[in-house]
Amino acid sequence: MRKNNYLAIIFFILPIFLISAAVFSQELPRENAVQELFQNSQEDSEEKMTIAYVPRSLDNPIFLDAFQHSQEKAVELNVNLEWVSPFVYNEKRQIEIIESLIEREVDGMVLSVNNTENYIEVINKAAAGGIAVATFDADAPDSNRLFHIGIDNYKAGQAAAEGLLDYLEKNEIDYNNPEQKLKTMVMTGVKGAVNLDLRIDGFRDKIEDTNITIIDLIENQDSVNLSVELLEKYLQDNSEIDVIFFVGGWPFYVPAAALPNFQNWAESGGAAVGIDLFYDALLLQQRGLIKHLVGQDMAAMGSKGLESMYNYLKYGTVPEEFIETSLEIAEEENIEELLTKHQPWRVK
């Protein structure tokens, strides 16, 4: 009889025990997974200098070279690198991000901005707060930024114009006949961006004595999607245009199939030249749709810019106010080499 009681108790208690164990064994990882992860996290933390890069947007692949090389340089210098920006260019959001960096008291920041009042104000605020501020790609010379690193944009504009003139000459298109003007459209990001305005100035000055006449200036708000839309629409309405000067490479980040009007126009004799050199743009040049490309050394903007800022913060080495990076010219002769050098930025 007593033996039966023990069996009955075991019979009831054992399943309860097993069920409880099963439940708790499921609960424990769930309760602890994130906490464990946090516990591991504290072991590697150590005080590092933090330098933030703020490109104009994340969706513009032109900055990927700078991003890659600044990261590599950051590892080399043992610097915490932050690369932050709104995904799509938005002045207000970009300034909010700069404000948050000020709030978080980063050691330095390298910005691609416009020389406008709002940007100048936030740069000066950061500088006044003891944060070293530099600019890359696009400058705000009227602000209290420490230095600017980038190409000589005026020269880049001239180089693009020279490439155009070479093409016209090679193809025996008379660009000096005042009776037969070559109508030209210029696509830029936003007016007031010093770098872009300088490129236009360089281009304009180079073609001053020719019959190449700028009749339209279109702003795409630094948006890749908008640039494609505006370009296609423009060519649909103005197929008689002779020349297009792309101040930046915005529309060429999309596949060529997404630019049917542009393809037709280019294949029908339209001459397109531009600044910014990357894999997709080189493919278009290889196909003859773009006649001449001038590239910036974005990698140097990333690595050298970071190093200059680091040296300033670490050693107090004040860099030159303008650090010029070189231009890269894509021509028939070096196009294959450049296609090897510049990797596609999309995942296949």
Next chain:
Amino acid sequence: MFNKLFKNIANGIEIHTIRTKLIISFLLIGLLPMLIFSFLSYNIYSGALNDRISAYSQEMVKRVERDLEDYILDIERYLNREQDFYINQFIKLTQADDFSNNRKYIFRIWEDFENLKQMKPGLEDIAITFQDGRRISSYGLYNIDIENIKNMLYTNDLENIYFTHPHKNYLQKEVITLLKTYYTDIAEEDVLISADIDVDVLANLTDFQFGEKSYFFIADKNGRIIFHPEEDKIGKRSFFYSNGFKNREVNYNDEEYLLTSTFSELTGWHIISMASAREVKAELNYLTEITIFLTVLILVIIILLAFYLSNSLSEPIRKLQEMSHKASENDLSVKIDVSGKDEIAQLGMSFNKMIRRINKLLEQNVREQKLLRKLEMESLDNQIKPHFIYNTLDLIIGLLENNKIEEASHMVEALGKFFRLSLSHGKEMVLIRNEIKHVKNYLFIQQYRHGKEYEYIVDIEDLEIMDKHIPKLILQPIVENAIYHGILPGEKKGLIIIKGYYKDKSIYFEVIDTGVGIKADKVREINDVLSGKIETDDQKKYFGLRNVDRRLKLMYGGASGLTVESEFEEKTIVTIRIDRRGGN
């Protein structure tokens, strides 16, 4: 004191009048059912309305709970990534510091996260965070203070999902972060995948326009506020929390609120609606106002009707009362203008009839009084006959001549009393005692004059009648008739008996003489004349009997008066009946 005050008030508003009583009656009859009906209707409807408000509030918090849980489940789906190729590559290449190959994955992740942000309003950011605080999100690559996040974590019913309290994100925006661990097969390090939800989303989810002062707030299971329209409340413990948020009425900032809550098992949050009682009960207040307005309106109508009806009904009665009062003040010229055929009109007609009747009776009474005075005067005249006075005075002179001074003195005294009692100071009514004395004086004088040819006896059986009043000069004319028409014509000595007694509530006198008597036909004629069966033109015929009889009938009615009985040559009995119940 209160009784006195109440009486004063009651007197002041003439509560004793029929009009006031009618008004009160009408008001009670009209108002009581109406007030009871209003009260019951209001209570029933307000009860139903309260139930509806409560159900509506409950429905709203449930709806917020559903929307909130749907939203959180959507976010959870974004976080529930398993072995995402791009994320895995990114983690592996990041750990290897292979920036050249990593950048396309980073770009892809940025695009991916940005697309999710565009798809889900309120999703402020999605991020992958390494254990050292490095983070990739739709804003790029940056570092966070991972210890700070750790301190804000708490869990709930969602599997492997952690929540943070509201905090400022990278862009200094107020967000709530959902985190979970992302396990990767191709790298050593597991990472966190997280989503920042803009606190404004909670504002949108709870943005029901159900009043200016009404609002929602959200608190965690310990009552700590996660969302509140007043931002300074966020992060603090709600003082409405007490092992949960029980549905009840609460007072906050001098405002009554209906607190309704529900608990979301999924998020571990309490969703609380604070509905301004004043706003949600606006309908109830409207109902109250309508009820009060209608009640007052009906009250006024009932009061006006009560006054109108009371006046209509009581005015004829008031006029009747006024006329009656005038009539009671001797103004018998009053007359009510009667209109209608109702009971009050009939009462008015009866009143007019009564007044006419009173006027007639008064005229009749005046006539009767005049007749009475005349008969009295005639009786008095008949008594003070000159030859009675001369004979009596001659008798007194004779007595004096015969030196019968004492007798003469008695005679003078009797004569004086006789006349004094006859006049009785002009009074109409005299005590029977004095009337008997008067008759005795007369009999004394006459007995002396006639040489004691008869004797007389005065027998009053019931002495209590001696103090009763009767018209004066009732007995003397009858006694005089007994002497002159009964005793003196006979040759034998006679006897005159005067009896007085009380019988059947009437006073009776009998004057009996043992004289010559009266023949039967004559007796019949006399009684017929006295009863009015026959009339006589001769005013002097039976003058004494008729005078006394008419005076008694005028004063005491038809039952009073004289009857004559006689046995010829034996006796005559004249019975005087005074029925004091009759007459005026």
